[in-house]
Amino acid sequence: MIAILEPFSDNSHMNMFKSMLAMDYATSNNNGKIWLFWTNDISCKVLEVDEQQVTCELSHVEAPSTYINTFVYAKCKEYLRRPLWDRLLHFADNINTTPWCTVGDFNVITDIDEKLGGIPYNMRKSLEFIRVIEACGLMDLGFNGPKFTWSNQRDINFRIWKRLDRAMVNDRWLQDMPHTSITHLPSVGSDHCPLLMEMSARTEDHIKYFKFLNFWADQPSFLTTVTDCWSRHIDGNPMWVFHQKLKRVASTLSTWSKTQFGDVYATVRDYEDRVKSAEESLIHDNTEENRTALHEIDAEYIKFMKYEDSILRQKSQLQWFREGDGNTKYFHALIRGRRRKLFIHKILNDKDEWIQGDEHIAEAACMHFQNIFTGEDKHIDEVPMNCIPRIVTQEQNDSLKAIPTIEELKEVVFSMNPNSAAGPDGMNGCFFQKCWSIIKHDLLAVIQAFFNGQMMPKYFSHACLVLLPKVKNPNKLSEYRPISVWV
Known part of the structure; x- marks a missing residue:
């Protein structure tokens, strides 16, 4: 599908361009500023047209699900763009459950960094x-390629980008x-600059891993559940024991969460419907029994909304989030946007060629790192090392090698951000802090085993993270005290 904005030609020439572009269908908006062309592979139903936008319901022969695209060519004057903003707000309120993308020339920027040259921009x-x-x-989809999409094409001293x-796109997209x-x-x-939008379909075959949810720690039965699971004996070295206990706790908490809470999002939606039903019953029959039932349902509804709020806050990883700032649509979009950044759409190889496709990207990445980590066998002359003065004293060296104590380990654990992203095992800082009294001896055994030179077993997929507490003078090596925490 091709959209042309401001074609500098009237609609009488549209069919000629349709043939030149090898397209099967064409349409335009009222003033002929937006032309759309598409092939038989796409089913297009025009929903609304005005001077600044064309909104279509689209589907592809290979993907029968429908989605909505709004193609925009906004006016230059600020007050003339307001009818367009009103239509966008109308679409957002009425198509929450349908994927929606609005694309085109909005004739306005969102940040001072989106302008270069000319007088300073007034935000x-x-x-x-x-x-x-x-x-x-x-959510802005971002871009690949040049940063700016428009230039006034003037001399270098007067050029603006x-x-x-x-x-x-919306959250559903x-x-x-x-x-x-x-x-x-x-x-x-x-x-x-022309914009090229590519919508690649990929099979979702990823495994859903365990992730600790912070609101679990506030439940009355949480510590009892973790204690009962953790206290069961396991034979082996400290690293193996700790690893197996974490796996067992993760499995236990998953089962416990399903029993206690189920699907939190679905439960919130269910209680929302139940509250509406209870309110209607009270309106039609104002009895003490109906009032009590409504209060009980309200209490459960508020409780599960707080659970949902906690999950969204943890997923969005916003440190400035405060109680009462909840906005489900915004946070869902933010979470999806963060997740979208994890996808690699294309990669630039060593020959400055753009590579697309999962298999080609994986092959190019493997070759790149193989070239980096493959070297030649060369003799290293250690004689020049004798010219480097020794600045670490024996006392400092002994301090660095000293076995960590339980007090040092506790200081490091409680300096962790409880809302930090979880490691490969799914446990974040909140788990270690809330369960400190339960896991502290096993965790200390792991740290001390590591400092005593015990190697990690080959079946471990985790890593030891060395954390350095804050020091007053970072130039003094003696004030650094490395503590390893298993995460």
């Missing part, structure tokens, strides 16, 4: 656009099509 011109983006729950063109990418192509014969 007040962008506040209305930014508010619309947040109210619609839209801006990023006026972008693609933004990120959920269904997280592999969407935008590339800024070279601008040839135009003052704008």
Whole structure:
């Protein structure tokens, strides 16, 4: 599908361009500023058209699910763009369950870094656009290629660059099509860069790993559950014992969570419907029994909303989040956006060639690191090392090699951020702090075994993380005290 903005030609020439582009269908908006072309592979139903946007319901023959695209060509004047913002807000309120993407020339930027040259930009011109983006729950898809999409094409002393063109999607789009990418192509014969949107389908065969949820630690039965599981005896060296106990606790907590809470998101939706039903019953029959039932359902509803709030806060990893700041649409979009950044859409190899496709990307990455870590056998002359003065005294060396104590280990554990991202085992700082009294002796045994030179068994997939507590004078090596914590 191809969208052309401001074609500098009237609609009478649209069919000629349709043939030149080898397209099967074509349409335009009211003033002929937006032309759309598409082939038989795409089913397109135009939902709404005005002077600044064309909104279509699309589906592909290879992917029968539908999605909505709004192609935008915004007015240059700020007050003339307001009807467009109103339509975007209308779409956001009415298509929450459908993937939605709005793409095109918005004629406004969202950050001062999106402009280069000219007089300093006044961000007040962008506040209305930014508010619309947040109210619609839209996430910018980002881009590959040049940073700016428009230039005024003037002499070098008067040239201005801006990023006026972008693609933004709602949470449902990120959920269904997280592999969407935008590339800024070279601008040839135009003052704008063309945008190339690629929507690649990938099979989701990843394993869903365990992840500790912080709100578990506030439940009355949590510590008892962990204690009963952890106290069961396991034979082996300290590292193996600790590793196996963590695996067992993870499995136990997963089962315990399913029994205690089930699917928190589904439960919240269920209680929302039950509250509405109970309120209707109370309106029709104002009895003490119905009032009591409504209060009980309200209490359970609030409890599970707090659980959902805690999960969203942990997933979004926002340190500034405060009670009452919850916005489900915003946080879901933020979480999906963070997850989307983990996908590798294309990679630049050593020959400055862009590689696409999972298999080709994996092959290029393997070759790159093989070249880095493959070296020639060469004799290293250690004689020049004798010229380097020794600055570490024996006393400092003994301090560095000293076996950590339980007090030092506790200081390190409780200096961890409880909301930090979990390690490969799924346990974060909150687990270690809340369960300190239960796991401290096994954890200390692991640290001391490591400092005593015991190697990690080959079946371990974890790693020892060496944490250095804050020091007053980082230039004094004697004030550094390495402590290893198993995560």
